[in-house]
Amino acid sequence: AQSVTQLGSHVSVSEGALVLLRCNYSSSVPPYLFWYVQYPNQGLQLLLKYTSAATLVKGINGFEAEFKKSETSFHLTKPSAHMSDAAEYFCAVRINTGGFKTIFGAGTRLFVKA
Amino acid sequence: EAEVAQSPRYKITEKSQAVAFWCDPISGHATLYWYRQILGQGPELLVQFQDESVVDDSQLPKDRFSAERLKGVDSTLKIQPAELGDSAMYLCASSFFSGIATDTQYFGPGTRLTVL
Numbered sequence: 001a002q003s004v005t006q007l008g009s010h011v012s013v014s015e016g017a018l019v020l021l022r023c024n025y026s027s028s029v030p031p032y033l034f035w036y037v038q039y040p041n042q043g044l045q046l047l048l049k050y051t052s053a054a055t056l057v058k059g060i061n062g063f064e065a066e067f068k069k070s071e072t073s074f075h076l077t078k079p080s081a082h083m084s085d086a087a088e089y090f091c092a093v094r095i096n097t098g099g100f101k102t103i104f105g106a107g108t109r110l111f112v113k114a
Numbered sequence: 115e116a117e118v119a120q121s122p123r124y125k126i127t128e129k130s131q132a133v134a135f136w137c138d139p140i141s142g143h144a145t146l147y148w149y150r151q152i153l154g155q156g157p158e159l160l161v162q163f164q165d166e167s168v169v170d171d172s173q174l175p176k177d178r179f180s181a182e183r184l185k186g187v188d189s190t191l192k193i194q195p196a197e198l199g200d201s202a203m204y205l206c207a208s209s210f211f212s213g214i215a216t217d218t219q220y221f222g223p224g225t226r227l228t229v230l
Contacts, residue, residue, distance in 0.1 A: 009154075032215040043118070043205055043221030044157070051216045090156050099145075099169050099212040102219065104156030 002027045002095045004074075006105040014113045019063075019078040021108050023091030026072065032094040033074045034102070035065055039087045047089075050074060061085070086112045116140045118222035120206050126228045132194035135225045139188070139208030147219065148181055148191050149205040157205055163189065164212060196229045203227075 007022040025031050030052055036044040048059025055067045065076045076089060091105040119138040127133050139146050144165050149157035160179065162170040165186040174181065178197070183189040193200055203226050207219040 041224070041226065043207070043223050044219075045221070046218055049216060049218070092156075094215050094217075096215070097170065099162070099164065100215055100217065101159060101162070101170060104158070107154075107156050 002031065002093055003103055004033075004091045004093050004105040006089075006091050006108050008108055009106065010109050010111065012111040012113060013081045015083055016080050019076070019081045019085065019110065021076040021089050021091075021110065023065075023074045023076065023105060024072050025074060025091075025093050027093065027095075031074075032100075033065075033067065034092040034094070035059065035063070035074075035076050036090045036092060036104075037061075037087050038090065038107075044090065047076070081110075081112050083112050083114065086110055116220075118206055118208050118220050120204075120222035120225055122225055123223060124226045124228075126230065127196050128230050129198055130195040132192065133196055133227065134193075135191045135204050135206075135227075137189045137191070137206030137208075137222060139206070140220055143208035143210055143220075144186075145209045145212040145217070146183055146189050147207040147209075148189070149207065151203040151205055151224070153202070160191070162212065169212070193227075196227075198229050201227055201229045 033050040035047040048057045058064045094100045146163045148160045151157045160174045161181045163183045181191045203224045205224045206222045209217045209219045
């Protein structure tokens, strides 16, 4: 079954430091991958999505992710963390079940220290 | 900017009571999703509608949960009777058409349910 695994339930970085959130997928066919962000007591917001057009995907708020087929990874990065980036981040994969269904990872909570 | 609306935002109930959540998707979105998100976990799909038809309810506990989208617009999710384990965030999302792999889902703010 197709799924995503997020490595690290919690990540802590200092303000201005590199943010790296890890996601690995399992898929026998080219996957459709997404990153979402969730702020406390809010719904999820799409950060970016991989559609096979380009391996490096740029999203909102300065985030980007690189699709690496050889590593089955789709890690999320941001060069310089800001306090406002503190949130929960979810990696997700769309699978074809007749229509398309989204499977979410368990999430990684990002803490940003001043 | 159009948004997915949900109400109530918070609900506290006692076990064995009935609860209902309402969702109004973005206008023109044919697909509507209900997810359950347990604290510390990712959202899990409960039911997916295409217009007024259910296309996936494989994870919906049908003995106590029901969902409807009668006119293919807004939707109601009901739990009867509520159990302690139902305490979670219930998220509604909508998208233009689920038949597209890269279809973007837009989420509402969620309903936080606490069952006492």
